[in-house]
Amino acid sequence: MPLTRIEVRKSRPAEEVAAIMEAVYQAQREALKVPEGDRQIRYVEHKPAYFSVPPGKTDNYTLVEITLFPGRSLEAKRNLYKSIVQRFGALGIAPSDIFIVLSEPPLDNWGLRGGIPASEVDLGFDLNV
Secondary structure (H helix, E strand, O other): OOEEEEEEOOOOOHHHHHHHHHHHHHHHHHHHOOOOOOOEEEEEEOOHHHOOOOOOOOOOOEEEEEEOOOOOOHHHHHHHHHHHHHHHHOOOOOHHHEEEEEEOOOHHHOEEOOOEEHHHOOOOOOOOO
């Protein structure tokens, strides 16, 4: 159940936005074994004046922040990074313009299904991938 936010400073047509969101979803399915249909992805476009980018980056700079349940291996995370970068590359976003950050709050910090801690819920899928 990753919560993903993609932040950009470049305006794109709707079909490109959909392709970027789909790229992240497919990378999550592949690398993290996220269940089909588990897609909580937000695309946020900022005015360039409101989104500074590091030196040497272009207007294609893309920040991907993923909050997910803990438990995925370093190898799964590496596969996720690689897959996102490859998929974004096919969409014209250079690897040097991609920054990915993962946050893994403990299961006790997720309120699900009416406010039950995720640590007390059968999630229905394996986190140890």
